[in-house]
Amino acid sequence: MTIFQKYILFFMLILSAFTNYAQQNIKNISVDDGLPSNTIFNIQQDKIGYLLIATNKGLVQFDGDDFTQINKLNTYTIFIKDDAIYAGSENGLFIKNKSKEQFIKGKKILKIFLKDNDLFLGTRRHLSLEEYYFRTC
Numbered sequence: 001m002t003i004f005q006k007y008i009l010f011f012m013l014i015l016s017a018f019t020n021y022a023q024q025n026i027k028n029i030s031v032d033d034g035l036p037s038n039t040i041f042n043i044q045q046d047k048i049g050y051l052l053i054a055t056n057k058g059l060v061q062f063d064g065d066d067f068t069q070i071n072k073l074n075t076y077t078i079f080i081k082d083d084a085i086y087a088g089s090e091n092g093l094f095i096k097n098k099s100k101e102q103f104i105k106g107k108k109i110l111k112i113f114l115k116d117n118d119l120f121l122g123t124r125r126h127l128s129l130e131e132y133y134f135r136t137c
Contacts, residue, residue: 034067036060044078052078052085059087059094070096073103079112079119086112088121 030038037057044052051062054075061068073089080086087094088109095102111122 029062035062036067036069036072041076042078044080046080046085052080052087054078054087059085071101076108076110077112079114081114081119086119088112093121 029035035053035055037055039056040053041056042054046052049064052070053060053062054077056074058072059070059075059078061070070085071087071094073087073091073094075087075089075094077088078085079088084095084097087096088111090108092106093104093109095104107123107125109121109123113120113122
């Protein structure tokens, strides 16, 4: 066996050890752990590292140990911009920032995205800008 082959073998062993270690850290979470529902539509991570989870029984925040319910709306999609959370629900848009929460009643929102600092909301029929218009800074 040449030195090159020994290095390749050593590298493959180290790589497989890291792969096996990473796979052992997967944890399943469910309603038994505090999640309001096992039906999850979207997951986003904020800049602190918390997971925001959109479920059919509300929007929740997971800090790695505990769940905090933010609202109980049937939530389909989440978009995070700076310190603001935008959550599309069955009946409109939920917005939460550091100081306040707001709900704007409207159509079922399935997707939220940002283009040129304009927030677009995707509904079942079209992209909606006439009902909701937000300019992010």
